[in-house]
Amino acid sequence: MRVGVVGAYSTKYELRSEKEAWELLKEAVQGTLSSVDKGISGEDIDFVIVSNFSDRFSGILHTAPYVVSLVGRSSAKGLRVENACASGGTALYVAWNLVRSGLARNVLVVGYEKMSHQPTSAEINEVLMAAGHPDEIVVGAPFVSLYALIAKAYMDKYGVTEEDLALVAVKNHENGLRNPLAAMRRKITIEDVMRSPYVSWPLKLYDSSLITDGAAGFIISSEPKKYTDTPVYIEGVGLAHDTPGVFERPDITELRAIRLASEEAFRISNLSIKDVDVLEVHDAFTISELIAYEMLGLAGRGEGAKILREGITLFTGEKPVNPSGGLKSKGHPIGATGVGMVAELFWQLRGEAGDRQVKDAEKGLMENHGGTGGTVVVAVFAR
Amino acid sequence: MRVGVVGAYSTKYELRSEKEAWELLKEAVQGTLSSVDKGISGEDIDFVIVSNFSDRFSGILHTAPYVVSLVGRSSAKGLRVENACASGGTALYVAWNLVRSGLARNVLVVGYEKMSHQPTSAEINEVLMAAGHPDEIVVGAPFVSLYALIAKAYMDKYGVTEEDLALVAVKNHENGLRNPLAAMRRKITIEDVMRSPYVSWPLKLYDSSLITDGAAGFIISSEPKKYTDTPVYIEGVGLAHDTPGVFERPDITELRAIRLASEEAFRISNLSIKDVDVLEVHDAFTISELIAYEMLGLAGRGEGAKILREGITLFTGEKPVNPSGGLKSKGHPIGATGVGMVAELFWQLRGEAGDRQVKDAEKGLMENHGGTGGTVVVAVFAR
Numbered sequence: 001m002r003v004g005v006v007g008a009y010s011t012k013y014e015l016r017s018e019k020e021a022w023e024l025l026k027e028a029v030q031g032t033l034s035s036v037d038k039g040i041s042g043e044d045i046d047f048v049i050v051s052n053f054s055d056r057f058s059g060i061l062h063t064a065p066y067v068v069s070l071v072g073r074s075s076a077k078g079l080r081v082e083n084a085c086a087s088g089g090t091a092l093y094v095a096w097n098l099v100r101s102g103l104a105r106n107v108l109v110v111g112y113e114k115m116s117h118q119p120t121s122a123e124i125n126e127v128l129m130a131a132g133h134p135d136e137i138v139v140g141a142p143f144v145s146l147y148a149l150i151a152k153a154y155m156d157k158y159g160v161t162e163e164d165l166a167l168v169a170v171k172n173h174e175n176g177l178r179n180p181l182a183a184m185r186r187k188i189t190i191e192d193v194m195r196s197p198y199v200s201w202p203l204k205l206y207d208s209s210l211i212t213d214g215a216a217g218f219i220i221s222s223e224p225k226k227y228t229d230t231p232v233y234i235e236g237v238g239l240a241h242d243t244p245g246v247f248e249r250p251d252i253t254e255l256r257a258i259r260l261a262s263e264e265a266f267r268i269s270n271l272s273i274k275d276v277d278v279l280e281v282h283d284a285f286t287i288s289e290l291i292a293y294e295m296l297g298l299a300g301r302g303e304g305a306k307i308l309r310e311g312i313t314l315f316t317g318e319k320p321v322n323p324s325g326g327l328k329s330k331g332h333p334i335g336a337t338g339v340g341m342v343a344e345l346f347w348q349l350r351g352e353a354g355d356r357q358v359k360d361a362e363k364g365l366m367e368n369h370g371g372t373g374g375t376v377v378v379a380v381f382a383r
Numbered sequence: 384m385r386v387g388v389v390g391a392y393s394t395k396y397e398l399r400s401e402k403e404a405w406e407l408l409k410e411a412v413q414g415t416l417s418s419v420d421k422g423i424s425g426e427d428i429d430f431v432i433v434s435n436f437s438d439r440f441s442g443i444l445h446t447a448p449y450v451v452s453l454v455g456r457s458s459a460k461g462l463r464v465e466n467a468c469a470s471g472g473t474a475l476y477v478a479w480n481l482v483r484s485g486l487a488r489n490v491l492v493v494g495y496e497k498m499s500h501q502p503t504s505a506e507i508n509e510v511l512m513a514a515g516h517p518d519e520i521v522v523g524a525p526f527v528s529l530y531a532l533i534a535k536a537y538m539d540k541y542g543v544t545e546e547d548l549a550l551v552a553v554k555n556h557e558n559g560l561r562n563p564l565a566a567m568r569r570k571i572t573i574e575d576v577m578r579s580p581y582v583s584w585p586l587k588l589y590d591s592s593l594i595t596d597g598a599a600g601f602i603i604s605s606e607p608k609k610y611t612d613t614p615v616y617i618e619g620v621g622l623a624h625d626t627p628g629v630f631e632r633p634d635i636t637e638l639r640a641i642r643l644a645s646e647e648a649f650r651i652s653n654l655s656i657k658d659v660d661v662l663e664v665h666d667a668f669t670i671s672e673l674i675a676y677e678m679l680g681l682a683g684r685g686e687g688a689k690i691l692r693e694g695i696t697l698f699t700g701e702k703p704v705n706p707s708g709g710l711k712s713k714g715h716p717i718g719a720t721g722v723g724m725v726a727e728l729f730w731q732l733r734g735e736a737g738d739r740q741v742k743d744a745e746k747g748l749m750e751n752h753g754g755t756g757g758t759v760v761v762a763v764f765a766r
Contacts, residue, residue: 022517055437055439059520060513060517061436061465062466062514062757064466064624065624065757066517066627066757069627079464079466079476079477081463082463082464083461083462130438130442131444134405134443239460241448244449374445375445375461
């Protein structure tokens with residue numbers, strides 16, 4: 001059975017949305033149901049998976065029956081999954097397994113997060129930190145500091161500079177300019193990044209992804225052609241873990257679970273990184289995109305910045321990464337992030353991505369990770 | 384394939400635990416792994432499902448990789464599920480489907496909640512309320528008020544009295560006296576209940592389940608006999624939803640999803656309520672236990688209190704309900720609750736329940752519900 005994505009939707013990601021969390025969620029549910037080419041009835045949806053990170057952010061819980069009621073089929077079943085910033089990828093993993101094992105025919109996945117209404121960044125940080133290892137939480141280490149540890153070790157080991165990291169931000173902001181769904185459509189230069197304040201040395205404000213509000217959704221089906229003539233097939237999904245704490249790893253310059261999850265996705269799909277035409281990767285911080293290149297096999301160890309300087313991952317390059325603008329410019333409403341990656345690749349592989357369309361994209365890959373890579377989901381799609 | 388429970392563990396449920404959330408979780412993981420008769424290696428666990436309600440309560444998120452690291456098998460996969468107070472039952476539902484569809488051989492399920500450290504009951508209520516319909520949250524209706532609406536309508540319709548409700552509390556506290564894991568081991572009389580203050584008329588303090596801290600776990604296997612000579616088989620699991628809001632229902636005196644979920648569990652198991660020897664049901668409030676009797680087919684509509692007065696659901700009756708003490712006396716650490724029901728039935732059906740052992744219990748049923756019954760999981764077990 002070839003499981004396919006038959007519809008997808010995303011709200012605009014915003015630095016501060018006027019909508020409540022449940023309104024964002026409702027928009028994503030209704031938008032996704034309406035996005036299916038040949039139409040889909042709520043009666044056809046037999047399972048709902050909701051992706052959301054924190055109820056401290058979102059203020060609502062037990063959203064599965066609410067989504068079921070919006071879908072309108074009272075016998076549909078639902079649940080919420082959470083794996084930090086990889087919640088959306090995890091929802092894809094669960095939905096795909098429900099369909100390929102015959103437990104469901106059509107699954108609606110929706111992800112959402114409402115982050116902007118926290119009174120101060122201290123509150124936001126406290127919630128984000130809860131995704132770390134208990135010992136990291138106890139010592140009060142925010143994620144930017146944990147990624148700064150990784151960045152420092154990586155720069156020392158491979159002679160990579162702060163300017164190299166800045167290139168990731170410049171590229172993704174350039175891409176985001178072409179995406180009407182992106183939260184921060186602002187062209188930036190290396191100088192802008194270098195002049196932005198340190199959040200945790202060597203990582204600066206412009207090395208960091210955006211706190212945003214947003215929601216996204218998609219529907220996968222065991223009979224995709226029933227709902228659209230141009231489904232996007234899910235060729236393989238991998239889910240892997242690393243130690244939850246950075247301090248427990250033999251080499252902190254690796255994000256090991258990206259390699260493990262991509263190996264699994266490639267094994268199942270009988271594809272390799274060579275086959276992939278477009279990628280959405282989890283640029284929570286600039287350093288994570290460079291390491292992702294290496295873990296996915298786009299670049300050798302320590303050569304992430306090199307392939308970026310060579311233009312390979314630019315929008316116009318051989319392997320465009322984050323044509324959407326990524327977490328950096330499009331935004332990172334946590335529960336929506338991985339779900340939105342599926343939506344972006346659905347549009348890219350159907351040739352519907354407008355100004356940000358990657359030419360002749362036939363196969364796409366998403367990499368969505370949680371914490372400092374404690375959970376990673378990699379999926380490969382084909383039109 | 385007959386999927387079986389091969390081990391189970393529960394911390395003592397406490398009104399105020401000295402332990403942090405992650406310590407409760409760790410105790411449950413290690414206790415569950417150690418509980419397997421013939422032993423089980425971390426290498427044998429291929430999936431982990433974590434059940435937790437709110438990170439506002441528990442302060443930690445992204446716990447799946449932490450549990451995987453405690454299990455010690457780096458290639459195990461994990462995720463957290465949430466369906467309000469039915470999170471534990473939902474975790475069972477997911478784990479059982481993973482095993483019966485061949486996606487996993489052995490799944491560890493752990494549930495936890497740490498609620499007692501909130502500064503005031505207002506904070507606790509605010510978090511609990513997040514499990515309601517968005518419109519119920521907006522108007523600020525706490526769950527005790529929503530159940531009070533149900534109780535009032537039920538009492539009016541069937542001529543049931545506050546004393547009838549009190550009988551549930553008296554029974555479950557009597558049962559809890561025999562359970563060393565119960566949070567409140569205190570014998571109470573009908574007069575005690577009637578004299579306790581109204582929280583939301585007609586529901587009083589002693590009609591309400593306990594805010595508690597605790598964690599529980601179990602392991603299910605596709606090859607149960609490999610791990611124990613006396614597994615407890617999962618004969619069927621049903622999961623169903625009702626409208627998330629009480630106000631949307633044609634008859635608020637029903638908890639419709641209990642009937643739907645039990646019909647599904649009975650259909651899969653080829654069993655009926657007649658076959659069941661012992662039950663753990665979700666007595667979030669006394670009214671919910673009476674309605675559960677009716678939805679499960681133990682009693683006709685409006686006759687829940689009648690069968691209780693006849694002694695049928697007493698510890699010594701024909702169909703003992705909540706020999707553990709239930710949510711009322713044992714406690715209700717939300718993410719642990721449904722998981723702890725599985726543990727209790729595992730012990731009951733193996734004849735290991737000590738002073739609270741139901742004589743000759745061969746088949747057991749659990750009913751775990753979230754919100755005002757917006758999500759319900761019913762499972763049937765057999766030794």
